[in-house]
Amino acid sequence: MSSTALSLSGPVEDYLKAIYDLERVGEPATTNDIAVRLSISPASVSGMVRRLADQKLITHEPYRGVRLTSDGRRAALRTLRRHRILECYLTEVLGYPWDGVHEEAERLEHAASEELIERMAAALGDPVLDPHGAPIPTRDGRVEEAFLRTLAEVAQGERFRVRRVQDEDASRLRYLAELGIRPGAAVRILDKAPFEGPITVWVDDSAGGSTRAIGVALAEQVFVEGMAE
Amino acid sequence: MSSTALSLSGPVEDYLKAIYDLERVGEPATTNDIAVRLSISPASVSGMVRRLADQKLITHEPYRGVRLTSDGRRAALRTLRRHRILECYLTEVLGYPWDGVHEEAERLEHAASEELIERMAAALGDPVLDPHGAPIPTRDGRVEEAFLRTLAEVAQGERFRVRRVQDEDASRLRYLAELGIRPGAAVRILDKAPFEGPITVWVDDSAGGSTRAIGVALAEQVFVEGMAE
DNA sequence: ATCCATATTTAGGCAATCCTAAATCGATAC
DNA sequence: GTATCGATTTAGGATTGCCTAAATATGGAT
Numbered sequence A, B: 001m002s003s004t005a006l007s008l009s010g011p012v013e014d015y016l017k018a019i020y021d022l023e024r025v026g027e028p029a030t031t032n033d034i035a036v037r038l039s040i041s042p043a044s045v046s047g048m049v050r051r052l053a054d055q056k057l058i059t060h061e062p063y064r065g066v067r068l069t070s071d072g073r074r075a076a077l078r079t080l081r082r083h084r085i086l087e088c089y090l091t092e093v094l095g096y097p098w099d100g101v102h103e104e105a106e107r108l109e110h111a112a113s114e115e116l117i118e119r120m121a122a123a124l125g126d127p128v129l130d131p132h133g134a135p136i137p138t139r140d141g142r143v144e145e146a147f148l149r150t151l152a153e154v155a156q157g158e159r160f161r162v163r164r165v166q167d168e169d170a171s172r173l174r175y176l177a178e179l180g181i182r183p184g185a186a187v188r189i190l191d192k193a194p195f196e197g198p199i200t201v202w203v204d205d206s207a208g209g210s211t212r213a214i215g216v217a218l219a220e221q222v223f224v225e226g227m228a229e
Numbered sequence C: 001a002t003c004c005a006t007a008t009t010t011a012g013g014c015a016a017t018c019c020t021a022a023a024t025c026g027a028t029a030c
Numbered sequence D: 001g002t003a004t005c006g007a008t009t010t011a012g013g014a015t016t017g018c019c020t021a022a023a024t025a026t027g028g029a030t
Helices: A010-023 A031-037 A040-055 A070-092 A101-110 A113-125 A170-179 B009-022 B031-038 B040-055 B068-092 B099-107 B114-124 B172-177
Strands: A058-061 A065-068 A159-163 A186-192 A200-203 A210-214 A222-226 B058-061 B065-068 B158-163 B186-192 B199-202 B210-214 B222-226
Touching: A010 A040, A010 A065, A010 A070, A010 A113, A031 A040, A031 A065, A031 B114, A040 A058, A040 A065, A058 B158, A065 A070, A070 A101, A101 A170, A101 B114, A170 B172, A200 B210, A200 B222, B009 B031, B009 B040, B009 B065, B040 B058, B040 B065, B065 B068, B068 B099, B068 B114, B099 B172
Parallel strands: none
Antiparallel strands: A058 A065, A159 A186, A159 A222, A186 A200, A200 A210, B058 B065, B158 B186, B158 B222, B186 B199, B199 B210
16 A cells, blocks of 8 residues: 655656556566667666666566566556546547547646546546547556457457557558548458468448458557457 | 757756746846746756757856847747646636646646647637736747736826736735736725835725735736726 | 955766667577 | 577666856945
């Protein structure tokens, strides 16, 4: 029951978010993972890892990787909540385009007070998902991260509902929007070419649907769920 | 016609804002003025002043003071626009109290993109004054700073309209709000005690007005204008 | 004309965060 | 079992911004 100081630097918040996300797949986050994720050198990550461990925000097994402590997790979820509420607000109230929100939220999340975030959340009626389908942690730091498969993993034939797309890259999002692939869309895999080949996918839309071929890398960014009915 | 890089650090933007404001009274801003304004040591200001001068944002006459260059002024006005649009938005759209806006805007102004600010401005119908009566620089960096006298300077007897109050201190704002002294209020000086003594002021309000005594320091934070009619 | 109080600057430090290059560890292939 | 490759850490540096203490300049009082 420790109370994380409310003021972590922007970089520290970014590290914690990255570690949270990398750790989500089960394995400890490695130095290299973090470096790639944040586009900084592995050596710099080593340095920061020491500082985060000193602050008891992570535990570090040298050469093994890093895990969030409960303080670190709390801080990560707080930042994630800020980020996602901001994305909702920018999209729904200020009319930001789907692909432009992430970058703005990325900067504002470090400057916005708890009060601002809660006022925005209230204005939106306490949203539960951000515009890309990511779940918004509650005020007290709870999230249920659904176990979703990616479009690259699922079998062909069956119909799926798109639940979430990764939002880090604006041009990728723009392309997905063009294809009609966004949370809520219905899709069906028509064909998967072997050897990591293109995936042919049918995307439902108001005009009756269209057929598109996408690469595996892109398909891995799209999370889907079997359709209930 | 130089194009200021769009990315100045938060501290740099704060220095430029401070210098802009100090310079507004005519004299170059001194090291000490800046240090007091930003609550940092004069020695630190000396250091930063060198860096700002290197970047051609200010000119520095050693032992004499500092002036913004046109690049510096442009940057200062850009930050001031951000700050004041944010104050308007937080107050009018998100329901922030009068005395809480400044602090939040102070942090957000360094993180908000041009796009965010312009979307907020549009949502508000391009406001011209912030909630404390300060003029909002236009997109292209114009402001007309009215020459207003303070309540400490004006003669007794005549009626005045409050036009603007300094917003840096939340508790001061809260107190002024209690007194009914806010932009738009009508006031009249009933008495000024000698030797920097209290100023007795009548403040108009819906209930017919009230009489209050305030100190010179507080009166200096309130800008008024003779009433037109 | 000189001296002093005050303002300013310089000197020397510290913390955070990043970098490159070099050393070292760990796991796997032979 | 050892050589080796890739990942990780350490060493050494740079930058920004802040601090305290000491040196120095300015301008008014004598």
